[in-house]
Ligand SMILES: NC(=O)C1=CN([C@@H]2O[C@H](COP(=O)(O)OP(=O)(O)OC[C@H]3O[C@@H](n4cnc5c(N)ncnc54)[C@H](OP(=O)(O)O)[C@@H]3O)[C@@H](O)[C@H]2O)C=CC1
């Protein structure tokens with residue numbers, strides 16, 4: 337068996353074309369949505385992601401607002417920028433690039449954001465809505481990487497109803513929220529969430545119909561560990577000899593039915609979902 341490819345790059349391109357039309361329609365009504373980014377420090381990978389987000393904005397016709405702050409920025413100074421973007425009418429939504437420097441409390445910053453402008457879907461209010469509103473359509477931004485995973489599967493015609501999904505990792509950007517999306521009634525998957533306290537990962541891997549690997553441990557999921565025919569989503573990113581390396585050993589493609597490459601899988605989908613959140617927020621405000 338050789339897995340078919342969950343092509344995130346091509347799917348994201350398609351989504352961006354759809355968003356370009358929706359932005360043009362908003363512009364005809366005199367509305368230009370804007371995405372803001374706040375980056376603290378000069379981590380090269382974070383700077384690269386933020387540049388990518390601004391390129392994406394230009395591509396679909398969104399305005400973008402960029403705030404870059406030095407590594408030594410205090411929590412108070414960062415809070416002041418957060419409040420500025422909360423008040424800025426040109427800013428429809430924004431993100432604070434994570435991780436933040438260690439002297440800043442990420443939770444305090446996320447909670448200070450206006451939940452209506454939370455383009456990442458990581459504000460506790462929006463995560464809470466994801467918990468509470470299981471049966472009705474979401475009218476608040478969903479976390480981008482989890483939404484990207486769900487959209488990547490559905491646009492390849494894959495239905496997760498009744499499937500057993502194993503999520504590896506409990507980080508706030510992906511591991512914890514992805515299960516909330518997958519267990520909504522419109523997806524109806526059964527989810528297991530594994531982390532470093534999990535003692536039977538081999539047993540869980542051998543049973544899972546779908547694996548979402550979001551631990552950031554290079555090639556930790558091996559070919560012989562998975563259930564034959566499983567669907568594999570490779571979210572984790574590590575750098576090995578300067579190269580982007582996922583959590584799934586590429587040899588696993590020999591035993592899987594579908595696999596998302598990394599790069600070229602969930603990463604481009606995450607970026608597309610961020611744009612979609614901003615466009616949806618602008619559409620909601622306009623209606
Ligand atoms: N492609 C994309 O678009 C995106 C990729 N990422 C990548 O996804 C990964 C996860 O991101 P994020 O959630 O923010 O990261 P975190 O560091 O917050 O979370 C990583 C999680 O993985 C768990 N973990 C680590 N090693 C193991 C292991 N051997 N077995 C089981 N669990 C393990 C950790 O467990 P514990 O809590 O016990 O320490 C932790 O919960 C990162 O590599 C990040 O770069 C993130 C967002 C977007």
Ligand SMILES: Nc1nc(=O)c2c([nH]1)NC[C@@H]1CN(c3ccc(C(=O)N[C@@H](CCC(=O)O)C(=O)O)cc3)C=[N+]21
Pocket residue numbers: 385388431432433434435456480481509573580598599600601602603604606607
């Ligand atoms: N507030 C916040 N929101 C995030 O969404 C967020 C964040 N902080 N911090 C870091 C993680 C990581 N992340 C990625 C985004 C795009 C790619 C991406 O597009 N990758 C390409 C290229 C990879 C490369 O070549 O470097 C790919 O997978 O094909 C990857 C990872 C978003 N994150």
Ligand SMILES: [Mg+2]
Pocket residue numbers: 344597598599600601602603604
């Ligand atoms: Mg990727």
